[in-house]
Amino acid sequence: MPFTDLSIATSATMLPIQEIADKAGIPRKALELYGNFKAKIDVSSLPPATKNGKVVLVTAISPTPAGEGKSTVTVGLADAFNQLKESVIVALREPSLGPVMGMKGGATGGGFAQVLPMEDINLHFTGDIHAITTANNALSAFIDNHLHQGNELNLDPRRIAWKRVLDMNDRALRQITIGLGGPLQGVPRQDGFDITVASEIMAVLCLATSLEDLKEKLAQMVIAYTYDKEPVTVRQLGVEGALTMLLKDAFKPNLVQTIEGTPAIIHGGPFANIAHGCNSLMATNTARRLADIVVTEAGFGADLGAEKFMHIKSRKGNFHPDAVVIVATVRALKMHGGVAKNELTHPNADAVRRGMTNLAKHVDTVRQFGIEPVIALNRFMTDQEDEMHAIMEWAQENGVKIALTNVWEQGGKGGLELAKLVQQELMKPTEFKLLYDETDSVEEKLRVIVQQVYGGAGVQLTDNAKRKLNELKKYGWDALPICMAKTQYSLSDQPSLLGRPEGFTITIRDIIPKLGAGFLVCLTGDIMTMPGLPKQPAALKMDIDAAGNAVGLF
């Protein structure tokens, strides 16, 4: 049998989750067991914080369809710290089931740098995403019931701002009409389903700091506009209490372990394009009070994930990363250097050198935040010596710290060099700074992101976006951070512009206020919020074996 992530995961020996909790300093009374290897943490039962953990953010160069192994490096780096006897917790996002059934694996790392039990984590886990689906769709049912039962709030059925969700890749639900069949079956209107991780409730759950805060944020969500174009919130419907009740268990962070027994907190997983793409603030805060070092990641490349981690999550959480790791791979740099996807296995050190411009920009970006990044060059079997050499050479010439990682094959051992470099950075004081203030104008905030983070020339707003911006200002919603929705493949808004494009303009086509999550989503193009399945879904290979275990999951 060839090594697969699933075969490695299922042959690993897990410790009882109580032992992992002991290691993390979580008392038994704060543990709610889900089987022998998963538990929810009742944060209210934790002792007063004894630590104030430093945060290591793992981000990446602009990703390619080939995959860079960012989650794998995140897990492997935590395991390396564990081997170095550091007090460490890794904090990750929860995988969405839709993509698991479709084409990709989960977000549980890979090889010998995985979190376990990967099978459970990638399927229903502790039910958090199902609870979010339920709360989201309960809200939809309340809205359509309100329309049906007299519409006291004068909601305009053409201006309902709340969509239903499923944790599924289901393109046929993108655009639908509902309420058909006559006056007993509701009010007809256009609607659509997003994938659950795109729900504003997911973003809210990930940014709330307490159950009360969760309830307040849910209450603030805008669900519709009236015929007079006035916004209507959840509070006006009066269901924020019910929604909070549905989410009370999902709000508790989940404790699991890595293959090497490092404590892992996996909680929340908002989309990285229309939301901020990081695991929950509850998870990060809980990890910080329990460990000296918290290793965590953000979605996509540093232009999207790290930028939002700083400007949205860190800002709300009143903390900042103390070190940043940028994951790069030979094959991705080769793609940024102009090589087609199907030729990435051919040696091409020149292309690697050309592609370095992309990495260079992300290094510059992280430095602007006052943090000196460390590059993790994540090895793949097909990498050639001269290709890797080109990267090491560039790093040396440009004074950037870099370490080879081989955590897929070696686990924590393959991340020791990286961990030691990060340790050095953690000892230095950071001079962290955000690049914009919330109170800056929306135009100024956009300018800062585009020019400083993307390296572009400027921003333009379509007429639609200008109209939306005027509305935002009218309602007093403009003093919120920006959540950019942009292609992850390019620093620009054109997916085909790889490397480090220059002189480009970013076009903002729409601005969607997310008052619960507390940010303004700025759309630069069509963003897919409900994926589709491929012609041969991964599900076709899935099964159970005679013992009832999952087969073909990866």
Next chain:
Amino acid sequence: MPFTDLSIATSATMLPIQEIADKAGIPRKALELYGNFKAKIDVSSLPPATKNGKVVLVTAISPTPAGEGKSTVTVGLADAFNQLKESVIVALREPSLGPVMGMKGGATGGGFAQVLPMEDINLHFTGDIHAITTANNALSAFIDNHLHQGNELNLDPRRIAWKRVLDMNDRALRQITIGLGGPLQGVPRQDGFDITVASEIMAVLCLATSLEDLKEKLAQMVIAYTYDKEPVTVRQLGVEGALTMLLKDAFKPNLVQTIEGTPAIIHGGPFANIAHGCNSLMATNTARRLADIVVTEAGFGADLGAEKFMHIKSRKGNFHPDAVVIVATVRALKMHGGVAKNELTHPNADAVRRGMTNLAKHVDTVRQFGIEPVIALNRFMTDQEDEMHAIMEWAQENGVKIALTNVWEQGGKGGLELAKLVQQELMKPTEFKLLYDETDSVEEKLRVIVQQVYGGAGVQLTDNAKRKLNELKKYGWDALPICMAKTQYSLSDQPSLLGRPEGFTITIRDIIPKLGAGFLVCLTGDIMTMPGLPKQPAALKMDIDAAGNAVGLF
């Protein structure tokens, strides 16, 4: 604070679920904990069966909107057996979240005859229903993806026989159109959502005897017809393995406890109209191997619930009930005697006497199956002595065993008299017999149910039903038990015909084959498979308190 089900439940002291497992003879290695008070039972890790428990089925007269307290009596009877030092387990259905948010409570009993933790059981519990939602909608996504990706199986988009589901009361999703927006967004077609408990997957999960059997039943489900009107099954799509994988944990029965510490297995909850309305065969079988007495219930009155329990669940499970309890109430009998719902609190012994005809028919029905029933007269505060006396007198005159129950107020103590009568019945040999064979013609099976169980004159099929019947015969699907979909309020198919109507004809309007579940649903009218919310949903009163506990759940 007035006594409510929630206040009684939350003030009760629960035993750790391990202690309940010890009591039930479930070893630790077969327990998968979900917190401290819920666990899944890994049946494959149970020791060989030492018991062959007798089954007590709790059913009822034709129900009224007033509610008869059948689940409450079921729980209270089990607690009474527990007080009598019998080895007993109560086996119940899982509540659906949709109705909880809408207007009614869950199916966890009431007062001092409840299963705990009621709050969890009524919300997400151990995620079984969410897993069914997910599997059901994954199948929908696979079907629509198949249509979109070339439609190799030649499915007719107008003849898709598989609907999506949500565990929500959401009338606006009853009739929808999907796949709008052009060729990149799927194939447009009519569709609709049912509530999850109406999914055939719920019925399949409740009737499967092993994971392999579950997979085989899933494979047999008909999901569509081709342009040539040939049926297409899940097996042809090749996703039965993936669906089974999604259901592998949901298939494990859940262990909880009653307020009095009696072990309770809660698992599965198919609709009682378009499905068979009983908890899972896995739950009943597991309880039977662990306890001497298993108390369980079936949905609606004996004409629907008990009939299907015998002809569908018992037949598939190769067992039969050893005793049957029929729950009756003064107020329901009064309604059957012609009193309007808003006048039920006025004393009216004559109306009670008139209403006895309904109870008499259900007694006759149970006797036809070879079992002597015991009546549980479930007391309510407003019941008058002369009203109760009228019922007791009738029972004595007709040689029917009857006991007063007061379990809401007194718990098991209020069910002792009933338990002692049932004990007597359990000591006698039963001469159980089914009223029809699977191999009888569909017409004959329908005749038996209508004449013997409903007391009607005969059956007629509409042209549509005749056409469907011919199709069934053509495909060789007719040798399956019948699952009647009929109003629960009357023995006839007219909800307003209370008491014991005679001479009526039942009209079958449609016949829907459920080849996975293994029965033929015969529709006698419009059956609601997606409920709606009331004008003031129960959700408006739901909230969390400062400690994060649910408030206003009941």
